[in-house]
Amino acid sequence: MTDPAEEKFETDIVESLVRDQKYIQRANQDYDKELCLDADMLFDFIRSTQSEEWQKLKARHGDDRVKDKFLNRLTRVLQKQGTLDVLRKGVKDTGCHFDLIYFKPETALNEAHQKKYRNNRFSVIRQLHYSRKNPNKSIDLCLFINGIPIITSELKDTLNGQDVDNAIKQYRTNRDPAEPLLQFGRCFGHFAVDPHLVYMTTKLQDESTVFLPFNRGYQNGAGNPPMYDDYDTSYLWQEIWSKDLLLDIIQNFLQIVDKRDEQGNVSRQLIFPRYHQLGAVNLLVENTRINGVGRKYLIQHSAGSGKSNSIAWLCNKLAGLHDENNENIFDSIIVITDRRVLDEQLRNTIMAHEQVRGTVEAIDRDKSKRLAEAIEAGKKIIIVTLQTFPFAIELFHKTPGKRFAVVIDEAHSSQTGNTARDVRKVLVTEDTVEYEDEQVRDVEDTINEKMDEITTDLKLQPKNISFYAFTATPKNKTMEMFGEEQADDFRTLPPVFDEAGNRGRLHHGCTAELHHIHHLF
Template structure:
């Protein structure tokens, strides 16, 4: 049995120690168990790559140089973190020392290449990490004597799997150990078996959270579910050591992916720290995008269909950062600027924070936020800022201030492609950034006229010149729900099995995979319509466990009554939410009511307010907010002042809420737990505490997926969602979700098989919880 287990470890070690793997063998005994470092290797690297600085260091400290180096290194790591020290080195007595060198973007400087090749990457079996016990880690990878990767290897042939490795990390690897501090020695911990890989960046004993680091059931970047595909030539998890942890790849991840993030908890005010390590699909999409751009240069479009829960903001940040410095085979820069088009304030800050953790160059990122106008956008582009964040609307007004971009090339990243790929603003974006000389020449050739005869003062000609693809522009479009026009504009053309061409996304992380990996919840799992609920009432005599007594009577009366009102629907949804939804997520559950118009949203808001007033005991601790644009006057209340969102929402101090950021913050707090919306916050609203949704609006296609997906965000204590739909049918919603569950194409949807077997059940827990029939009669 032991031989089988050792064979797995030996095969992995054999790859690491090969020329392709790029590692050398280091024994555990070469590491100081108290310091968890191999100072001999680190000093050997410094002496080889920085001989003058090391000679000066030796002159100062003599035979104590190694010990002094350790104390200085340890002090810097404790204050700034290991990842910072790896990237920026240390300084002692005015002597600057690098502890590793990263691969340069170009091969123009021979010394930079030589320094990078001098790095000593070590592979150690049975690594002893503590002076307090004899425990060992199956395999450890180090950079110049500093351990950075921990791998516990398990083998199903010996009756163990990755879950055994996870339990070992949780139970036998104390977070109090010196080497397991966050960003101190190990930067990532892998639990690996023959079929799956899971990882974490921080050990927290029993509460340690591991996430899957798998390709997907059908392979990387294509539609499928959780897990990994079979690999006839070896182990299904081979990609971990052959791709991700191979020498060049690991060094690339250390330099350009891992990020130390500090986040302030809005409720507690405390600052939380964590390390961001890419999930496999994030690593894969960045790698594949860069490889394609290096090969083909500018002028191509890329559609990236990544589900909610994919970590899209970080993927955008990593791609933007890499595109800003990418060079072609001739070591020439491919793009002059990277422009990120987004409507999300959250992404603005996250993008800047992530990139700033890699490089500390002032002005690398220029955000054209609400405080800046379209003229500021033009200035940023004209000045050649490397990464620019803006809304697409600013191009509609800023193009006149933009210079002619002869010879300049741009990478344009679009967050939510279906929102940013069409319309006058998007056309103006393309027109603003074209190389006008090239575009005019192409137009003249198509029209078979001389270039001198192209009149750019003619609006029609000017518009035609600005349309279509341009060799100086590459678009990288992200969306979870691509529509047909989006696929047509940004999709990659493939030849199908029958020989016909079709357009498909360049890279996919499907909704199915995100659900199966646990990064989002399946909002259709507990979805029901009022019609289906009524059907259950009719068969409840034979199936009394489905829906009983008072709930059955109330539902029957509701359904049979013609012309039921918003007040009656409000009583139904509030009875449900107050009895069940609010107690979900450890008592923090929130609800969204989706109205079909602004007027009806206001009516729902007023009806809910009245219900809360009429039921003070049951509704204690509950309150409602509303979201809509503009102002509205109700026909039945003509004498009232027009209703506006700002005038109807108050913060904890009784002040009007006038900004989107404040709105989201207040709703996230314990002050409110019900939100009524009308054509607002049905997209891009990420509130993990949303558990219940009540839909009173006809939803079609993408709108249905985006609206119901407001519930799919996960958080601690959230195990389910609930949707009660007054307007749509199960078939409507199933049809809407089908194209986006796995992969979209111009040919149609991928078959869902049996995954959307919408369960025809509605128990008392889901809908009602009345104590007696009298209350039920009063309900209607």
């Protein structure tokens, strides 16, 4: 029996989802434990968005058998391919194709797509009795999209002496990962929640389950800022579980990867963005959408903050970014890594996030020819070393009609004089002054130097290039370079757009999670 305090916590969350996010509250009897689906929600969605295709399937299976046959087909595909792949690609049944989700369109120009997107059914079931083997067991909350479960949550309320640690223990000791609902790949995340803290995992493994904090950070430390008129963790159901952000996470952030441990064993993992990564990437993208091309952004990351994934997510979202006329904002995204040999982790991470085959090109040999061909062919994401990048300079100037996003990985690392000088070249126009010779220069110093020239006369700022520089330890000069130019010629330090506590993860035995984002308006 649920404790009264925990029951109120659960009620408040569900009421918020239903009232503010327009979720549909469903009941236990609506859930099929064997199929792991809410079939009525699924068929409501299909009939409202793909009625003609459904009529074709009915003609092939017969009215009395079509639902059972389709459900059995869908269940087999979900078990084999996982929920993420099925939601992104849809499912086929005897020559008929069905989409099981519609993501938010980039623009409002396609009314038919807009209508289908609005027909997504988000629903929630309280105290879900999910197990056929143990019918008395229930999970506090389960979220569904179009009848397919995507998130579970165990709730605890500190008023009854329990907290998030008890919820974690419950997942580890009392939730069998062999259950269809809890098998890896069926749900995207399992959240342990109390009024003050959130932890989550994407893979239940009994006592070995690893839960990571999913908190906002407070006063440069762990936890969440106190909310005096709401729960400290209300951001979870008000922001993260909101319809549009969940759709965004499913479409653009979630990624299944193969991880190899020190012994060489390979296991599948589902990457779910941390709170600070989600906010950082989306903030950069939204600022770019609003302000257009020709801006400079500085992203400060810390060790263990998941920089490679953040860069990959940013690149993929920028590559698909459209303006209000449904035109691509950027023709190509150029990723510069400061190693002479392409950073294998960064390259593999970006390519792992590639959803449309052939959109990512890595250049490490035949530099000038391959880079020129990639840019001229309009490859969406091009990964180069710092030594390869100079070959793009002339092309940038010869193609003023094309627009580029330049993502710089680790802007502070040391490089030789020629290489550093090449990076600076793209930060100015053809009217650049002569460059002095150097033996060894810090890339951050060289970038700062040329940005100083750029911001002295904003006419020199390339209008067809936006810069996104990732650095762990920005120097004061770097902060100044990304500052805001005021009318009185006084440059202010850049505003901090997004920040998670620098010591937050240290308190949990992990390295810090942190992103500072600075933007030159």
